[in-house]
Amino acid sequence: MxxxxxxxxxxxxxxxxxxxxxxxxxxxxxxxxxxxxxxxxxxxxxxxxxxxxxxxxxxxxxxxxxxxxxxxxxxxxxxxxxxxxxxxSPGIERPLQRPADFAKFSGYRCRLRLDGTASRRQITGRLKGLDGDAVLIEADGQPHSIPLAQIVRAQLQLTLDEYESLAESSPPRPDPDGGSP
CATH class of the missing domain: 3.30.300.70 (RimP-like superfamily, N-terminal)
Incomplete structure (x- = not known):
C-alpha cells in the first residue's frame, strides 16, 4: 500500500x-x-x-x-x-475510488457513472488500466479514455468465480471474451 x-x-x-x-x-x-x-x-x-x-x-x-x-x-x-x-467487505460490485484501483483491476468488467460534462452518463466495459489521469476502458468494442475528474462512481462487475478468487486473494486472469476464467 x-x-x-x-x-x-x-x-x-x-x-x-x-x-x-x-x-x-x-x-x-x-x-x-x-x-x-x-x-x-x-x-x-x-x-x-x-x-x-x-x-x-x-x-x-x-x-x-x-x-x-x-x-x-x-x-x-x-x-x-x-x-x-x-x-x-466490498462485495461483488466492488467500488473503485483510488487511481491505483483502476490499474489493479485491469481486465475486469466495470461500470462507470459519469458527471454531466461527459458525452454519456454511464459506460460499462472492460478496464484496460490507467493512463495518467484517465481510465482506459473498452466498451461496445471501442476503446475509451475517461478522465478521473468525470467519474462520479466506479464499480467492478465481477462474476461469482472472479469474486471468490479475489476473496481468496488470488485474482484470476479475467477472460477477455467476458466469461469466467
Missing part, C-alpha cells in the same frame, strides 16, 4: 477526509481500506466503509474494526447530524 489514499477527484471532501482518517486504523488491523461512501437515502444518512484483506473479511475482526472506527468518529466528530455506520 505504497500509494497515498487519493480517491478520485469527484469524491466529496468529507469522504476524502474520512478515507485519510480511517486508512491508518484499517491498516493497523490488517485491512485494506477500499471505499468510503456517505449516502442519503430517503433522509437516512449512511456512512459505508468497505474493507478487504487477504483471505477475505471475517466477522469477528470486522466487528473490532467497526468499533475502532466508531470510537474514532466519536472523538473526531467529522460528520454533523445522525447517520448509521456500516463496515463490510
Amino acid at each position: 505504497s500509494e497515498s489514499p487519493r480517491p478520485t477527484t469527484d469524491i466529496r471532501p468529507i469522504q476524502a477526509q474520512l478515507f485519510a482518517l480511517f486508512e491508518p486504523v484499517a491498516v493497523s488491523l490488517g485491512y485494506e481500506l477500499v471505499a468510503v461512501e456517505l449516502t442519503n437515502t430517503f433522509g437516512r444518512r449512511t456512512l459505508r466503509v468497505s474493507v478487504d484483506r487477504p483471505g477475505g473479511v471475517i466477522m469477528n475482526p470486522l466487528a473490532k474494526l467497526s468499533h475502532a472506527l466508531s470510537a474514532l468518529l466519536d472523538v473526531e466528530d467529522p460528520i454533523s447530524g445522525a447517520y448509521d455506520l456500516e463496515v463490510s
Whole structure:
C-alpha cells in the first residue's frame, strides 16, 4: 500500500477526509481500506466503509474494526447530524475510488457513472488500466479514455468465480471474451 489514499477527484471532501482518517486504523488491523461512501437515502444518512484483506473479511475482526472506527468518529466528530455506520467487505460490485484501483483491476468488467460534462452518463466495459489521469476502458468494442475528474462512481462487475478468487486473494486472469476464467 505504497500509494497515498487519493480517491478520485469527484469524491466529496468529507469522504476524502474520512478515507485519510480511517486508512491508518484499517491498516493497523490488517485491512485494506477500499471505499468510503456517505449516502442519503430517503433522509437516512449512511456512512459505508468497505474493507478487504487477504483471505477475505471475517466477522469477528470486522466487528473490532467497526468499533475502532466508531470510537474514532466519536472523538473526531467529522460528520454533523445522525447517520448509521456500516463496515463490510466490498462485495461483488466492488467500488473503485483510488487511481491505483483502476490499474489493479485491469481486465475486469466495470461500470462507470459519469458527471454531466461527459458525452454519456454511464459506460460499462472492460478496464484496460490507467493512463495518467484517465481510465482506459473498452466498451461496445471501442476503446475509451475517461478522465478521473468525470467519474462520479466506479464499480467492478465481477462474476461469482472472479469474486471468490479475489476473496481468496488470488485474482484470476479475467477472460477477455467476458466469461469466467
